[in-house]
Every structure is written in structure tokens, then in C-alpha cells.
Amino acid sequence: MxxxxxxxxxxxxxxxxxxxxxxxxxxxxxxxxxxxxxxxxxxxxxxxxxxxxxxxxxxxxxxxxxxxxxxxxxxxxxxxxxxAADADTVLADRSRAYISRxxxxxxxxxxxxxxxxxxxxxxxxxxxxxxxxxxxxxxxxxxxxxxxxxxxxxxxxxxxxxxxxxxxxxxxxxxxxxxxxxxxxxxxVPDGCGRCSACMRKCPTGAIVAPYTVDARRCISYLTIEHHGSIPETLRPLMGNRIFGCDDCQLACPWNRQAQPSRDPDFAPRHGLDAAQLLDLWQWDEAQWLHRTEGMPLRRLDYGRWLRNLAVALGNAPPSTQVRTALQTRAEHADPVVREHVAWALARHQGAGCP
Incomplete structure (x- = not known):
């Protein structure tokens, strides 16, 4: 050399x-x-x-x-x-959509x-x-x-x-x-995790089944992005308002307390999606979705999976007439997977006593 x-x-x-x-x-x-x-x-x-x-x-x-x-x-x-909008604050507000940062x-x-x-x-x-x-x-x-x-x-x-x-x-x-x-x-660069298991405890679905091992089948990032078709019903309530990805394990990690926001304009939030209302996103038709997600990682989805994920989040949203009325507008959607998740969400609100 x-x-x-x-x-x-x-x-x-x-x-x-x-x-x-x-x-x-x-x-x-x-x-x-x-x-x-x-x-x-x-x-x-x-x-x-x-x-x-x-x-x-x-x-x-x-x-x-x-x-x-x-x-x-x-x-x-x-x-x-x-x-962007504080991640924990958005996650705690079930009327808003959480998108992985x-x-x-x-x-x-x-x-x-x-x-x-x-x-x-x-x-x-x-x-x-x-x-x-x-x-x-x-x-x-x-x-x-x-x-x-x-x-x-x-x-x-x-x-x-x-x-x-x-x-x-x-x-x-x-x-x-x-x-x-x-x-x-x-x-x-030694392993700095030591005895800490904060990420494992914080995972909403228990997807980190052992240290250094993630079962993708339970991971919300996989379920909302990679997975096609129906999301297992047992996992839907655990997904909360997460419609694209999940950051919980990173939000829990003590090493991320020192992370500073990136100044790179390429990663600045677009279209207010860091704290958007679920009902506002639900109103987007396919043309709007294509326009507003152009050039973004959200295009990993198709419009049908976008609606599927939103339907789950709306099913987990606080019960209200507005949410139920919005869900009913897509109860007869052409995509059977969307219909299934809308029906599940409507049943959740009916069970919660929403008129």
C-alpha cells in the first residue's frame, strides 16, 4: 500500500x-x-x-x-x-397522527x-x-x-x-x-448498552423479544410499512396513532438524550406532518396523497395501506361523532383490506358508546 x-x-x-x-x-x-x-x-x-x-x-x-x-x-x-413537534406529545394525543421522524x-x-x-x-x-x-x-x-x-x-x-x-x-x-x-x-467502540433494557420495555408490541433481536412480525414499523394485507387484530390496539413507522425504542434510549436536531433542510418536516390531525389526513383523496407525499419516504406505501393505517389509528382515537362519521365515508371502500380495518375501527367506537 x-x-x-x-x-x-x-x-x-x-x-x-x-x-x-x-x-x-x-x-x-x-x-x-x-x-x-x-x-x-x-x-x-x-x-x-x-x-x-x-x-x-x-x-x-x-x-x-x-x-x-x-x-x-x-x-x-x-x-x-x-x-419537529415533540414526539412524545404527538404520541400522547390520539387525535393526531404519528409518523416516524x-x-x-x-x-x-x-x-x-x-x-x-x-x-x-x-x-x-x-x-x-x-x-x-x-x-x-x-x-x-x-x-x-x-x-x-x-x-x-x-x-x-x-x-x-x-x-x-x-x-x-x-x-x-x-x-x-x-x-x-x-x-x-x-x-x-465498545457496546454501551450494558444492563439497560429501556428500549425493550418501551416497545408497544413487545417486538424486541430478546436483547439485539426484533421479531418484525410484531414491530409497528414492519406492520405499517413492509406488511401488506390485514394487520393482526390483537396488535391493532397497541399501535395507537402510529401510522408510518415507530420510534418508541429510540425515544426510550438514554443515549438519544444528547441528540441534537439536524440542520439539514432535506429532513425538515413537510406539510405539517409532524403533528397532523388524523381526520385531516383521512380526508386526502389519492391525488392529494400522491401530491403531498411526492419525494418522501411515505411513498413506500400505496394509498390503500395509507388508509389501512389511518383506519387503525382512528379506531384507537378518542370516541367522537366526527371520527365515526369520517370512518363511515369509507365503509364501502373498493379495497377489501381498507373495508376490514374501517369496520374494525367502527366497531371499536360503537363499543365505546359513540352514537
Missing amino acids: NDAVATLAQDLRGWARQLGFADAGVAHLELGDDLSRLQRWLTLGYHGSMAYMQRHAELRADPRRLHAGTLSVISVRLPYWPD YALGRDYHRVLRARLLRLGRRLEQAIRPHGYRVFADSAPVLEKALARNAGLGWIGKHSLVIQRDEGSWFFLGELFTDLLLPADDAAA
């Missing part, structure tokens, strides 16, 4: 921060133990209906199979915690990818043209394991990466390159 490459890793963090990343590191590529844990998780069925997790399991463990010639992986952190602004895939490409070009300027490929939650990459290997934090009991000074409110991205770079020391 020549001197230029040997000193390159020292410059990476500076370049990354110029692009808005909080940090960057070079990961070692030994992921065998992580693959074994993933395979056990899949065997237990904790992936639910996410069949793609099983299809690409082996691919995740070898970065060279994702990008031929890969010798190093640069992992980056991008903070997203927005300057990562999803209130611009689609992070686009932001990460654009900045990683610029980082790849910066490397070219410093060393030489190189073969590289960027990933932003867009391919079968064990990104949390790579971030840990790059010294960016440890994987917490809620299964997310935690950084001692900034918590866990950040996105991860990767740049696979055929440059041979010295890896950072992952051992320099």
Missing part, C-alpha cells in the same frame, strides 16, 4: 463532514458471525413476509459479490432528527446516494479513478454490521446502531470501492 492510500483514511472524515455526514469510517469485511445471526433470525421466521431477506441472505455477507473487486467499504452516518422530509435514499457519489468522486481526485458503487438502504447489505466494523458505533439492543455522543437518529450508507484502505478499529 503506498503512502497516499495509507494516509487517505485520515482525510475521509473531513471530506464526509464537508458533504453533511456526521462521520465516516472504513469497515473490515469479515461478516461471517453476522450472517450466522441473520440465518438464525430467518429460521425463527422473524422476517415475516419480507421474503427478500431470505433470498439474498448469503449475498449480504460478502461485499465482493455485490460489487466485483471490492476491497474496502466506507460507511457513513447522516443525522436526520428533525426540528425519519420520514417527515425528503426521501433519504436520494440524499444519501447523491452525497456518497460525491464522496466517491472526491476519492478519485485524491488518489485515482477507482471502481466504486454506493448503497443507501437499496441492496442486500449488512449495513449495521459494516457501520459497527467501521467504528461508527455499536449495535444496540433495539438492533440499531448507536453512537455515544449522538445516539441513533441517523441514516447509514456505504461506498464499496476497489481501493485497499486501512480499516478502522471496531473494538475501539
